[in-house]
Amino acid sequence: MCGIIGYIGKRQAQPILLHSLAKLEYRGYDSCGIAVASSGIQIYKDAVRVAELAKASPQLDGTIGIAHTRWATHGEPSQVNAHPHCDCTSRLAVVHNGVINNYQSLREQLTSEGHKFISETDTEVISHLVEKYYHGNLEKAVAAALSDVEGSYAIIVLAADEPKLVFAKKDSPLVIGIGDRENFAASDVPALLDYTNRVIYLEDGDIGVVTEDSIKVIRDSKEIAREEHKVLWSAEQAQKGGYEHFMLKEIHEQPKVIRDTLGEYTQVPQQIVDLEIMRDTGKEPLLILACGTSYHAGLVGKYLIEELLRVPARAEIPSEFNYHGHSFTTRLTIAVTQSGETADTLKAMKMLKEAGCKVIAISNVVGSTATRIADQTIYTRAGPEISVAATKSFIAQLMVLYWLVMVYSKVYSKADAKRAADMLLGLRQLPSKVQQILDNDSAILKCAKYLSSYENVFFAGRGINFPIALEGALKLKEISYIHAEGYAAGELKHGPFALLSADTPVVAVVAKDNTYEAMLTNIKEVKARRAPVIALVGEEDETIEKIVDLVITVPRVNAIFSPVVNTVALQLLAYYTARQRGCSIDFPRNLAKSVTVE
Protein backbone atom coordinates (compact mmCIF):
# COMPACT_ATOMS: atom_id res chain seq x y z
CA MET A 1 0.00 0.00 0.00
CA CYS A 2 1.04 3.65 -0.07
CA GLY A 3 4.79 4.12 -0.25
CA ILE A 4 6.64 7.19 0.96
CA ILE A 5 10.17 8.40 0.39
CA GLY A 6 12.05 11.51 1.46
CA TYR A 7 15.51 12.71 0.46
CA ILE A 8 17.81 15.42 1.76
CA GLY A 9 21.40 15.85 0.63
CA LYS A 10 23.70 17.48 -1.90
CA ARG A 11 22.24 15.90 -5.01
CA GLN A 12 19.18 16.90 -7.00
CA ALA A 13 16.26 15.27 -5.18
CA GLN A 14 13.93 14.67 -8.13
CA PRO A 15 15.76 11.82 -9.91
CA ILE A 16 16.49 10.07 -6.60
CA LEU A 17 12.88 10.32 -5.45
CA LEU A 18 11.52 9.07 -8.78
CA HIS A 19 13.98 6.16 -8.79
CA SER A 20 12.98 5.19 -5.25
CA LEU A 21 9.29 5.60 -6.05
CA ALA A 22 9.71 3.02 -8.81
CA LYS A 23 11.15 0.65 -6.18
CA LEU A 24 8.06 1.20 -4.05
CA GLU A 25 5.67 0.39 -6.92
CA TYR A 26 5.47 -3.23 -5.83
CA ARG A 27 3.58 -2.22 -2.72
CA GLY A 28 0.59 -1.44 -4.96
CA TYR A 29 -0.71 2.03 -5.90
CA ASP A 30 -3.01 3.96 -8.16
CA SER A 31 -1.47 7.44 -8.23
CA CYS A 32 1.79 9.11 -7.31
CA GLY A 33 3.42 12.45 -6.73
CA ILE A 34 6.54 14.36 -5.80
CA ALA A 35 7.39 17.62 -4.02
CA VAL A 36 10.76 19.36 -4.08
CA ALA A 37 11.70 22.37 -1.98
CA SER A 38 14.10 25.13 -2.91
CA SER A 39 12.76 28.66 -2.37
CA GLY A 40 9.18 27.40 -2.46
CA ILE A 41 7.66 23.93 -2.82
CA GLN A 42 7.04 22.58 -6.31
CA ILE A 43 4.64 19.66 -6.59
CA TYR A 44 3.81 17.34 -9.44
CA LYS A 45 1.29 14.52 -8.98
CA ASP A 46 -1.34 12.55 -10.86
CA ALA A 47 -3.27 9.29 -11.09
CA VAL A 48 -0.59 7.71 -13.28
CA ARG A 49 2.21 5.14 -13.06
CA VAL A 50 5.61 6.30 -11.78
CA ALA A 51 7.18 6.04 -15.26
CA GLU A 52 4.51 8.36 -16.66
CA LEU A 53 4.99 10.78 -13.78
CA ALA A 54 8.73 10.80 -14.43
CA LYS A 55 8.17 11.52 -18.11
CA ALA A 56 5.54 14.20 -17.64
CA SER A 57 6.87 16.10 -14.63
CA PRO A 58 8.82 19.30 -15.27
CA GLN A 59 12.32 19.61 -13.85
CA LEU A 60 11.94 20.34 -10.13
CA ASP A 61 15.04 22.03 -8.84
CA GLY A 62 16.17 21.35 -5.27
CA THR A 63 18.02 18.94 -3.01
CA ILE A 64 15.21 18.23 -0.51
CA GLY A 65 12.04 16.44 -1.41
CA ILE A 66 9.34 13.91 -0.67
CA ALA A 67 7.36 11.55 -2.88
CA HIS A 68 4.48 9.11 -2.60
CA THR A 69 2.68 6.20 -4.21
CA ARG A 70 -1.00 6.26 -3.17
CA TRP A 71 -3.37 3.32 -2.76
CA ALA A 72 -6.74 5.02 -2.48
CA THR A 73 -8.69 4.74 0.78
CA HIS A 74 -10.41 8.15 1.13
CA GLY A 75 -11.39 9.50 -2.28
CA GLU A 76 -10.90 8.01 -5.73
CA PRO A 77 -7.51 7.89 -7.46
CA SER A 78 -7.17 11.36 -9.01
CA GLN A 79 -4.74 14.21 -9.44
CA VAL A 80 -6.27 16.18 -6.59
CA ASN A 81 -6.31 13.24 -4.15
CA ALA A 82 -2.74 12.18 -4.95
CA HIS A 83 -0.05 13.10 -2.39
CA PRO A 84 1.87 15.25 -1.47
CA HIS A 85 -0.79 17.43 0.19
CA CYS A 86 -0.23 21.06 1.05
CA ASP A 87 -1.55 23.53 3.58
CA CYS A 88 -3.28 26.78 2.57
CA THR A 89 0.02 28.65 2.19
CA SER A 90 1.57 25.94 -0.03
CA ARG A 91 4.72 26.26 2.07
CA LEU A 92 4.23 22.87 3.72
CA ALA A 93 3.83 19.48 2.06
CA VAL A 94 3.01 16.07 3.54
CA VAL A 95 3.16 12.47 2.37
CA HIS A 96 1.33 9.91 4.47
CA ASN A 97 0.82 6.16 4.65
CA GLY A 98 -1.94 5.02 6.98
CA VAL A 99 -5.45 6.11 7.89
CA ILE A 100 -6.57 9.05 10.05
CA ASN A 101 -9.68 7.76 11.82
CA ASN A 102 -10.91 11.11 13.18
CA TYR A 103 -10.25 13.04 9.97
CA GLN A 104 -13.92 14.01 9.50
CA SER A 105 -14.21 15.86 12.80
CA LEU A 106 -10.74 17.41 12.37
CA ARG A 107 -11.70 18.56 8.89
CA GLU A 108 -14.89 20.18 10.15
CA GLN A 109 -13.02 21.90 12.95
CA LEU A 110 -10.23 23.15 10.68
CA THR A 111 -12.75 24.33 8.09
CA SER A 112 -14.57 26.34 10.76
CA GLU A 113 -11.19 27.90 11.61
CA GLY A 114 -10.79 29.03 7.99
CA HIS A 115 -8.73 26.21 6.41
CA LYS A 116 -9.68 25.38 2.82
CA PHE A 117 -9.61 21.71 1.81
CA ILE A 118 -9.25 20.74 -1.80
CA SER A 119 -9.02 16.92 -1.68
CA GLU A 120 -11.24 14.17 -0.26
CA THR A 121 -8.32 12.56 1.58
CA ASP A 122 -7.85 12.00 5.27
CA THR A 123 -4.20 13.06 4.84
CA GLU A 124 -4.99 16.66 4.04
CA VAL A 125 -6.01 17.27 7.67
CA ILE A 126 -2.39 16.62 8.65
CA SER A 127 -1.04 19.37 6.41
CA HIS A 128 -3.61 21.85 7.74
CA LEU A 129 -2.95 20.82 11.34
CA VAL A 130 0.78 21.32 10.85
CA GLU A 131 0.04 24.72 9.35
CA LYS A 132 -2.10 25.59 12.35
CA TYR A 133 0.70 24.79 14.79
CA TYR A 134 3.64 25.99 12.69
CA HIS A 135 5.46 28.97 14.14
CA GLY A 136 8.89 28.45 12.63
CA ASN A 137 9.70 25.04 14.19
CA LEU A 138 8.55 22.18 12.00
CA GLU A 139 9.12 19.29 14.42
CA LYS A 140 7.15 21.04 17.16
CA ALA A 141 4.31 21.72 14.72
CA VAL A 142 4.26 18.07 13.58
CA ALA A 143 4.24 16.82 17.17
CA ALA A 144 1.36 19.16 18.06
CA ALA A 145 -0.57 18.15 14.93
CA LEU A 146 -0.17 14.46 15.66
CA SER A 147 -1.42 14.87 19.19
CA ASP A 148 -4.81 15.76 17.64
CA VAL A 149 -4.78 12.78 15.32
CA GLU A 150 -6.17 9.27 15.90
CA GLY A 151 -5.16 6.52 13.52
CA SER A 152 -2.11 5.13 11.81
CA TYR A 153 0.59 7.07 10.05
CA ALA A 154 4.03 7.13 8.60
CA ILE A 155 4.54 10.71 7.45
CA ILE A 156 7.26 12.91 6.06
CA VAL A 157 6.76 16.66 6.15
CA LEU A 158 8.58 19.27 4.15
CA ALA A 159 8.62 23.05 4.78
CA ALA A 160 9.72 25.60 2.21
CA ASP A 161 11.62 27.54 4.84
CA GLU A 162 13.60 24.83 6.65
CA PRO A 163 16.34 22.57 5.27
CA LYS A 164 15.06 19.40 6.94
CA LEU A 165 12.53 16.60 6.72
CA VAL A 166 10.34 15.80 9.70
CA PHE A 167 9.05 12.27 10.02
CA ALA A 168 6.73 10.42 12.38
CA LYS A 169 5.57 6.82 12.68
CA LYS A 170 2.66 5.03 14.32
CA ASP A 171 1.33 1.66 13.10
CA SER A 172 2.68 2.16 9.56
CA PRO A 173 6.19 1.27 8.43
CA LEU A 174 9.02 3.80 8.17
CA VAL A 175 12.79 3.38 8.03
CA ILE A 176 15.57 5.95 7.92
CA GLY A 177 18.38 5.43 5.40
CA ILE A 178 21.80 6.78 6.31
CA GLY A 179 23.92 7.96 3.40
CA ASP A 180 27.14 9.88 2.98
CA ARG A 181 26.16 13.52 3.56
CA GLU A 182 22.64 12.62 2.53
CA ASN A 183 19.80 10.91 4.33
CA PHE A 184 16.50 9.25 3.49
CA ALA A 185 13.22 8.21 5.04
CA ALA A 186 11.19 5.49 3.31
CA SER A 187 8.37 3.00 3.74
CA ASP A 188 10.71 0.10 3.23
CA VAL A 189 14.21 -1.01 2.44
CA PRO A 190 13.98 -1.77 -1.33
CA ALA A 191 13.44 1.98 -1.90
CA LEU A 192 16.85 2.66 -0.35
CA LEU A 193 19.01 -0.22 -1.55
CA ASP A 194 20.51 1.65 -4.52
CA TYR A 195 21.74 4.39 -2.18
CA THR A 196 22.55 2.82 1.16
CA ASN A 197 22.38 -0.35 3.22
CA ARG A 198 22.60 1.48 6.55
CA VAL A 199 19.21 1.89 8.15
CA ILE A 200 17.43 2.77 11.37
CA TYR A 201 14.13 1.01 12.04
CA LEU A 202 11.73 3.36 13.78
CA GLU A 203 9.30 2.48 16.54
CA ASP A 204 5.68 3.53 16.91
CA GLY A 205 5.56 6.94 18.52
CA ASP A 206 8.89 8.10 17.09
CA ILE A 207 9.07 11.60 15.65
CA GLY A 208 12.26 12.93 14.20
CA VAL A 209 14.25 15.25 12.02
CA VAL A 210 16.54 14.41 9.16
CA THR A 211 18.98 16.89 7.73
CA GLU A 212 21.77 16.39 5.22
CA ASP A 213 24.17 15.24 7.94
CA SER A 214 22.12 14.43 11.01
CA ILE A 215 19.30 12.21 12.19
CA LYS A 216 17.42 12.97 15.36
CA VAL A 217 14.78 10.66 16.83
CA ILE A 218 12.51 12.11 19.52
CA ARG A 219 10.23 10.22 21.90
CA ASP A 220 8.12 11.78 24.61
CA SER A 221 9.87 15.10 23.86
CA LYS A 222 13.34 13.62 24.52
CA GLU A 223 15.99 12.80 21.96
CA ILE A 224 16.83 9.09 21.98
CA ALA A 225 19.39 6.88 20.24
CA ARG A 226 18.15 4.23 17.82
CA GLU A 227 20.48 1.50 16.70
CA GLU A 228 21.85 1.48 13.15
CA HIS A 229 21.44 -1.79 11.19
CA LYS A 230 23.17 -3.08 8.09
CA VAL A 231 20.76 -4.50 5.51
CA LEU A 232 21.97 -7.79 4.07
CA TRP A 233 19.72 -7.65 0.98
CA SER A 234 21.57 -6.42 -2.08
CA ALA A 235 20.25 -4.03 -4.72
CA GLU A 236 20.58 -6.84 -7.31
CA GLN A 237 18.21 -9.05 -5.33
CA ALA A 238 15.52 -6.45 -5.93
CA GLN A 239 16.11 -6.43 -9.74
CA LYS A 240 14.55 -8.73 -12.35
CA GLY A 241 17.91 -10.25 -13.24
CA GLY A 242 16.99 -11.07 -16.85
CA TYR A 243 13.56 -12.58 -16.08
CA GLU A 244 10.47 -11.19 -17.78
CA HIS A 245 8.76 -10.63 -14.45
CA PHE A 246 9.73 -10.47 -10.79
CA MET A 247 7.23 -13.25 -10.14
CA LEU A 248 9.01 -15.65 -12.48
CA LYS A 249 12.37 -14.73 -11.00
CA GLU A 250 11.06 -15.27 -7.50
CA ILE A 251 9.54 -18.64 -8.42
CA HIS A 252 12.92 -19.67 -9.82
CA GLU A 253 14.73 -18.54 -6.69
CA GLN A 254 12.88 -21.09 -4.57
CA PRO A 255 15.49 -23.87 -4.49
CA LYS A 256 17.94 -21.34 -3.07
CA VAL A 257 15.34 -19.92 -0.68
CA ILE A 258 14.70 -23.41 0.70
CA ARG A 259 18.42 -23.98 1.14
CA ASP A 260 18.99 -20.59 2.75
CA THR A 261 16.06 -20.86 5.14
CA LEU A 262 16.86 -24.40 6.16
CA GLY A 263 20.59 -23.75 6.33
CA GLU A 264 19.92 -20.96 8.75
CA TYR A 265 17.97 -23.07 11.19
CA THR A 266 19.01 -26.65 10.95
CA GLN A 267 22.50 -25.71 12.08
CA VAL A 268 21.57 -24.10 15.38
CA PRO A 269 17.90 -24.64 16.16
CA GLN A 270 18.08 -24.08 19.88
CA GLN A 271 19.46 -20.61 19.45
CA ILE A 272 16.64 -19.43 17.24
CA VAL A 273 13.58 -20.25 19.28
CA ASP A 274 13.57 -20.31 23.03
CA LEU A 275 12.42 -23.85 23.59
CA GLU A 276 11.24 -22.92 27.05
CA ILE A 277 8.18 -21.31 25.51
CA MET A 278 7.32 -24.61 23.89
CA ARG A 279 8.05 -26.66 26.98
CA ASP A 280 5.88 -24.31 29.00
CA THR A 281 2.89 -24.61 26.76
CA GLY A 282 3.19 -28.38 26.40
CA LYS A 283 0.31 -29.78 24.39
CA GLU A 284 -2.04 -26.85 24.85
CA PRO A 285 -3.79 -25.60 21.70
CA LEU A 286 -1.67 -23.44 19.43
CA LEU A 287 -2.97 -20.50 17.46
CA ILE A 288 -1.63 -19.54 14.04
CA LEU A 289 -2.57 -16.14 12.64
CA ALA A 290 -2.00 -14.87 9.12
CA CYS A 291 -3.65 -13.24 6.11
CA GLY A 292 -3.88 -14.26 2.45
CA THR A 293 -1.10 -16.48 1.19
CA SER A 294 0.55 -16.45 4.62
CA TYR A 295 -2.73 -17.80 6.03
CA HIS A 296 -2.46 -20.72 3.63
CA ALA A 297 1.03 -21.41 4.97
CA GLY A 298 -0.45 -21.18 8.46
CA LEU A 299 -3.12 -23.72 7.51
CA VAL A 300 -0.43 -26.13 6.30
CA GLY A 301 1.23 -25.52 9.68
CA LYS A 302 -1.99 -26.45 11.45
CA TYR A 303 -2.19 -29.76 9.56
CA LEU A 304 1.48 -30.48 10.29
CA ILE A 305 1.17 -29.71 13.98
CA GLU A 306 -2.03 -31.69 14.45
CA GLU A 307 -0.99 -34.61 12.27
CA LEU A 308 2.62 -35.00 13.35
CA LEU A 309 2.61 -33.70 16.89
CA ARG A 310 -0.98 -34.48 17.90
CA VAL A 311 -1.22 -30.98 19.35
CA PRO A 312 -4.49 -29.14 18.61
CA ALA A 313 -3.89 -26.09 16.43
CA ARG A 314 -6.12 -23.41 14.96
CA ALA A 315 -5.26 -21.25 11.97
CA GLU A 316 -7.20 -18.00 11.95
CA ILE A 317 -7.56 -14.96 9.74
CA PRO A 318 -6.77 -11.94 11.95
CA SER A 319 -9.43 -9.71 10.37
CA GLU A 320 -12.01 -12.14 11.77
CA PHE A 321 -10.15 -13.24 14.89
CA ASN A 322 -9.81 -9.63 16.03
CA TYR A 323 -13.58 -9.38 16.32
CA HIS A 324 -14.63 -12.80 17.57
CA GLY A 325 -11.57 -14.56 18.95
CA HIS A 326 -11.82 -13.36 22.54
CA SER A 327 -13.09 -16.63 23.95
CA PHE A 328 -10.14 -18.61 22.63
CA THR A 329 -7.33 -18.85 25.14
CA THR A 330 -3.86 -19.89 24.13
CA ARG A 331 -0.44 -19.27 25.60
CA LEU A 332 1.43 -19.49 22.31
CA THR A 333 0.62 -17.94 18.95
CA ILE A 334 2.53 -18.09 15.70
CA ALA A 335 1.98 -15.03 13.50
CA VAL A 336 2.98 -15.56 9.87
CA THR A 337 3.61 -12.42 7.83
CA GLN A 338 5.99 -11.89 4.94
CA SER A 339 6.05 -8.11 5.24
CA GLY A 340 5.66 -7.93 8.99
CA GLU A 341 3.43 -4.91 8.38
CA THR A 342 -0.03 -6.36 7.72
CA ALA A 343 -2.37 -4.23 9.84
CA ASP A 344 -4.81 -6.99 10.82
CA THR A 345 -2.02 -9.36 11.84
CA LEU A 346 -0.30 -6.67 13.90
CA LYS A 347 -3.54 -5.80 15.66
CA ALA A 348 -4.11 -9.45 16.61
CA MET A 349 -0.52 -9.81 17.81
CA LYS A 350 -0.82 -6.77 20.06
CA MET A 351 -4.16 -7.97 21.43
CA LEU A 352 -2.74 -11.40 22.24
CA LYS A 353 0.37 -10.00 23.86
CA GLU A 354 -1.76 -7.76 26.05
CA ALA A 355 -3.67 -10.88 27.09
CA GLY A 356 -0.37 -12.47 28.20
CA CYS A 357 0.12 -14.79 25.23
CA LYS A 358 3.61 -15.42 23.84
CA VAL A 359 3.89 -14.60 20.14
CA ILE A 360 6.39 -16.04 17.69
CA ALA A 361 6.55 -14.17 14.36
CA ILE A 362 7.56 -15.80 11.10
CA SER A 363 8.57 -12.88 8.92
CA ASN A 364 10.72 -12.04 5.93
CA VAL A 365 11.55 -8.46 6.81
CA VAL A 366 14.17 -7.73 9.42
CA GLY A 367 13.09 -4.96 11.77
CA SER A 368 9.47 -4.97 10.58
CA THR A 369 6.76 -4.08 13.07
CA ALA A 370 5.70 -7.70 13.63
CA THR A 371 9.23 -8.62 14.63
CA ARG A 372 9.23 -5.88 17.23
CA ILE A 373 5.91 -6.89 18.71
CA ALA A 374 6.77 -10.60 18.83
CA ASP A 375 8.56 -12.28 21.71
CA GLN A 376 10.66 -14.11 19.15
CA THR A 377 11.05 -13.99 15.40
CA ILE A 378 11.99 -16.74 13.01
CA TYR A 379 13.09 -15.12 9.80
CA THR A 380 12.36 -16.60 6.41
CA ARG A 381 15.36 -16.15 4.19
CA ALA A 382 13.47 -15.39 0.97
CA GLY A 383 15.19 -12.06 0.22
CA PRO A 384 13.16 -9.13 -1.08
CA GLU A 385 9.88 -10.22 -2.67
CA ILE A 386 8.85 -7.59 -5.18
CA SER A 387 6.02 -9.24 -7.12
CA VAL A 388 2.73 -8.52 -5.37
CA ALA A 389 1.81 -12.20 -5.59
CA ALA A 390 3.68 -14.02 -2.84
CA THR A 391 5.62 -17.07 -4.02
CA LYS A 392 9.06 -17.62 -2.52
CA SER A 393 8.02 -16.15 0.82
CA PHE A 394 5.26 -18.80 1.04
CA ILE A 395 7.70 -21.62 0.41
CA ALA A 396 10.10 -20.14 2.96
CA GLN A 397 7.24 -19.94 5.48
CA LEU A 398 6.52 -23.63 4.89
CA MET A 399 10.19 -24.40 5.53
CA VAL A 400 10.09 -22.60 8.86
CA LEU A 401 6.89 -24.43 9.84
CA TYR A 402 8.40 -27.83 8.94
CA TRP A 403 11.43 -26.88 10.95
CA LEU A 404 9.33 -25.78 13.93
CA VAL A 405 7.52 -29.12 13.90
CA MET A 406 10.91 -30.86 13.92
CA VAL A 407 12.04 -28.79 16.88
CA TYR A 408 8.79 -29.52 18.67
CA SER A 409 9.22 -33.22 18.00
CA LYS A 410 12.51 -33.13 19.84
CA VAL A 411 10.99 -31.18 22.70
CA TYR A 412 8.18 -33.65 23.19
CA SER A 413 9.94 -36.94 23.23
CA LYS A 414 13.10 -38.77 22.30
CA ALA A 415 11.03 -41.11 20.11
CA ASP A 416 10.07 -38.16 17.96
CA ALA A 417 13.73 -37.37 17.38
CA LYS A 418 13.77 -40.16 14.77
CA ARG A 419 10.89 -38.50 12.93
CA ALA A 420 12.73 -35.18 13.12
CA ALA A 421 15.77 -36.80 11.53
CA ASP A 422 13.62 -38.29 8.72
CA MET A 423 12.03 -34.92 8.14
CA LEU A 424 15.37 -33.23 7.90
CA LEU A 425 16.42 -35.70 5.22
CA GLY A 426 13.24 -35.06 3.24
CA LEU A 427 13.64 -31.31 3.59
CA ARG A 428 17.20 -31.42 2.30
CA GLN A 429 15.99 -33.09 -0.91
CA LEU A 430 13.41 -30.41 -1.62
CA PRO A 431 15.64 -27.91 -3.49
CA SER A 432 16.46 -30.49 -6.16
CA LYS A 433 12.81 -31.62 -6.37
CA VAL A 434 11.69 -28.02 -6.89
CA GLN A 435 14.44 -27.52 -9.46
CA GLN A 436 13.08 -30.48 -11.43
CA ILE A 437 9.69 -28.74 -11.70
CA LEU A 438 11.31 -25.50 -12.84
CA ASP A 439 13.40 -27.33 -15.44
CA ASN A 440 10.48 -29.35 -16.87
CA ASP A 441 7.54 -26.99 -17.06
CA SER A 442 6.19 -27.85 -20.54
CA ALA A 443 3.15 -29.73 -19.16
CA ILE A 444 2.37 -26.77 -16.92
CA LEU A 445 2.62 -24.40 -19.87
CA LYS A 446 0.23 -26.60 -21.85
CA CYS A 447 -2.29 -26.58 -18.98
CA ALA A 448 -1.95 -22.81 -18.64
CA LYS A 449 -2.76 -22.29 -22.32
CA TYR A 450 -5.80 -24.51 -21.84
CA LEU A 451 -7.00 -22.69 -18.69
CA SER A 452 -6.47 -19.21 -20.11
CA SER A 453 -9.68 -19.31 -22.17
CA TYR A 454 -11.94 -20.13 -19.21
CA GLU A 455 -13.47 -17.63 -16.79
CA ASN A 456 -14.20 -19.93 -13.83
CA VAL A 457 -11.94 -22.55 -12.29
CA PHE A 458 -12.16 -24.67 -9.14
CA PHE A 459 -9.15 -25.96 -7.22
CA ALA A 460 -9.76 -28.97 -5.00
CA GLY A 461 -7.54 -30.69 -2.46
CA ARG A 462 -7.76 -32.72 0.71
CA GLY A 463 -5.83 -32.81 3.97
CA ILE A 464 -2.55 -30.99 3.85
CA ASN A 465 -3.20 -30.13 0.21
CA PHE A 466 -6.49 -28.38 0.93
CA PRO A 467 -4.56 -25.17 1.81
CA ILE A 468 -2.62 -25.67 -1.42
CA ALA A 469 -5.87 -25.74 -3.40
CA LEU A 470 -6.74 -22.44 -1.71
CA GLU A 471 -3.33 -21.03 -2.57
CA GLY A 472 -3.51 -22.25 -6.19
CA ALA A 473 -6.86 -20.52 -6.60
CA LEU A 474 -5.63 -17.31 -4.95
CA LYS A 475 -2.56 -17.17 -7.21
CA LEU A 476 -4.62 -17.74 -10.34
CA LYS A 477 -7.31 -15.17 -9.53
CA GLU A 478 -4.97 -12.43 -8.40
CA ILE A 479 -2.72 -12.39 -11.43
CA SER A 480 -4.87 -13.78 -14.31
CA TYR A 481 -8.22 -12.29 -13.17
CA ILE A 482 -9.89 -15.65 -13.77
CA HIS A 483 -12.49 -16.36 -11.13
CA ALA A 484 -10.97 -19.23 -9.14
CA GLU A 485 -12.16 -20.93 -5.97
CA GLY A 486 -10.26 -23.27 -3.73
CA TYR A 487 -12.29 -25.99 -2.07
CA ALA A 488 -11.84 -28.95 0.20
CA ALA A 489 -12.52 -31.66 -2.40
CA GLY A 490 -15.11 -33.32 -0.18
CA GLU A 491 -17.11 -30.08 -0.03
CA LEU A 492 -17.58 -29.69 -3.77
CA LYS A 493 -20.73 -31.75 -3.79
CA HIS A 494 -22.27 -29.63 -1.02
CA GLY A 495 -23.03 -26.75 -3.38
CA PRO A 496 -20.34 -25.97 -5.96
CA PHE A 497 -21.38 -28.99 -8.04
CA ALA A 498 -24.27 -26.83 -9.26
CA LEU A 499 -21.69 -24.82 -11.19
CA LEU A 500 -19.85 -27.72 -12.77
CA SER A 501 -20.10 -27.98 -16.54
CA ALA A 502 -17.84 -28.41 -19.54
CA ASP A 503 -16.93 -24.72 -19.06
CA THR A 504 -15.68 -25.08 -15.48
CA PRO A 505 -12.32 -26.81 -15.21
CA VAL A 506 -11.31 -28.29 -11.87
CA VAL A 507 -7.67 -28.47 -10.81
CA ALA A 508 -7.27 -31.47 -8.50
CA VAL A 509 -4.29 -31.35 -6.13
CA VAL A 510 -3.51 -34.96 -5.26
CA ALA A 511 -1.04 -36.53 -2.82
CA LYS A 512 -0.27 -40.16 -2.13
CA ASP A 513 -1.43 -40.06 1.49
CA ASN A 514 -4.54 -41.21 3.34
CA THR A 515 -6.67 -38.85 1.22
CA TYR A 516 -5.70 -40.45 -2.11
CA GLU A 517 -8.64 -42.84 -2.57
CA ALA A 518 -11.16 -40.18 -1.57
CA MET A 519 -9.58 -37.76 -4.06
CA LEU A 520 -9.87 -40.38 -6.76
CA THR A 521 -13.59 -40.69 -6.05
CA ASN A 522 -14.01 -36.90 -6.05
CA ILE A 523 -12.28 -36.63 -9.43
CA LYS A 524 -14.62 -39.26 -10.87
CA GLU A 525 -17.64 -37.37 -9.50
CA VAL A 526 -16.42 -34.19 -11.15
CA LYS A 527 -15.76 -35.96 -14.47
CA ALA A 528 -19.30 -37.39 -14.34
CA ARG A 529 -20.54 -33.76 -14.44
CA ARG A 530 -18.52 -33.19 -17.66
CA ALA A 531 -16.14 -30.71 -16.00
CA PRO A 532 -12.60 -30.93 -17.40
CA VAL A 533 -10.03 -32.00 -14.80
CA ILE A 534 -6.36 -31.04 -14.58
CA ALA A 535 -4.67 -33.20 -11.94
CA LEU A 536 -1.42 -32.60 -10.08
CA VAL A 537 -0.03 -36.01 -9.28
CA GLY A 538 3.22 -37.55 -8.12
CA GLU A 539 5.42 -39.13 -10.79
CA GLU A 540 4.71 -42.57 -9.32
CA ASP A 541 1.00 -42.29 -10.12
CA GLU A 542 -0.36 -44.28 -13.05
CA THR A 543 -4.05 -44.28 -12.18
CA ILE A 544 -5.19 -40.70 -12.30
CA GLU A 545 -3.79 -39.76 -15.71
CA LYS A 546 -6.16 -42.31 -17.25
CA ILE A 547 -9.27 -40.56 -15.98
CA VAL A 548 -8.46 -36.85 -16.26
CA ASP A 549 -8.02 -34.47 -19.17
CA LEU A 550 -4.58 -33.08 -18.39
CA VAL A 551 -1.88 -34.02 -15.93
CA ILE A 552 0.93 -32.11 -14.25
CA THR A 553 3.43 -34.55 -12.80
CA VAL A 554 5.44 -33.45 -9.78
CA PRO A 555 8.54 -35.20 -8.41
CA ARG A 556 8.08 -37.98 -5.87
CA VAL A 557 8.35 -36.73 -2.28
CA ASN A 558 7.10 -37.88 1.10
CA ALA A 559 3.42 -36.82 1.16
CA ILE A 560 3.98 -34.35 4.00
CA PHE A 561 6.21 -32.37 1.62
CA SER A 562 3.74 -32.53 -1.28
CA PRO A 563 2.51 -28.96 -0.46
CA VAL A 564 5.93 -27.68 -1.54
CA VAL A 565 6.12 -29.34 -4.96
CA ASN A 566 2.41 -28.86 -5.64
CA THR A 567 2.59 -25.17 -4.80
CA VAL A 568 5.54 -24.52 -7.10
CA ALA A 569 3.66 -26.20 -9.97
CA LEU A 570 0.54 -24.12 -9.22
CA GLN A 571 2.57 -20.90 -9.06
CA LEU A 572 3.87 -21.60 -12.56
CA LEU A 573 0.37 -22.53 -13.73
CA ALA A 574 -0.96 -19.17 -12.52
CA TYR A 575 2.03 -17.32 -13.95
CA TYR A 576 1.80 -18.84 -17.45
CA THR A 577 -1.99 -18.44 -17.53
CA ALA A 578 -1.70 -14.76 -16.64
CA ARG A 579 1.05 -14.29 -19.23
CA GLN A 580 -1.11 -15.96 -21.86
CA ARG A 581 -3.89 -13.48 -21.00
CA GLY A 582 -1.50 -10.50 -21.17
CA CYS A 583 -2.02 -9.46 -17.54
CA SER A 584 0.04 -7.10 -15.43
CA ILE A 585 1.66 -9.96 -13.54
CA ASP A 586 3.87 -8.21 -11.01
CA PHE A 587 1.42 -5.45 -10.14
CA PRO A 588 -2.14 -6.81 -10.40
CA ARG A 589 -4.93 -4.26 -10.44
CA ASN A 590 -6.26 -3.04 -7.06
CA LEU A 591 -3.76 -5.06 -5.03
CA ALA A 592 -1.05 -3.96 -2.63
CA LYS A 593 1.98 -5.90 -1.49
CA SER A 594 1.85 -4.63 2.02
CA VAL A 595 -1.65 -4.24 3.43
CA THR A 596 -1.16 -1.62 6.10
CA VAL A 597 -4.80 -0.70 6.70
CA GLU A 598 -7.51 -2.74 8.43
Ligand code: F6R
Ligand atom coordinates in the same frame (compact mmCIF):
# COMPACT_ATOMS: atom_id res chain seq x y z
C1 F6R B 1 -1.11 -12.99 -2.19
C2 F6R B 1 -0.44 -12.18 -1.16
C3 F6R B 1 -1.26 -11.72 0.00
C4 F6R B 1 -0.40 -11.70 1.28
C5 F6R B 1 -1.20 -11.08 2.43
C6 F6R B 1 -0.45 -11.12 3.74
O1 F6R B 1 -0.22 -13.42 -3.15
O2 F6R B 1 0.70 -11.88 -1.26
O3 F6R B 1 -2.40 -12.51 0.16
O4 F6R B 1 -0.03 -13.00 1.58
O5 F6R B 1 -1.50 -9.75 2.11
O6 F6R B 1 0.74 -10.42 3.68
P1 F6R B 1 1.89 -10.64 4.74
O7 F6R B 1 2.39 -12.02 4.58
O8 F6R B 1 2.92 -9.60 4.37
O9 F6R B 1 1.29 -10.41 6.09
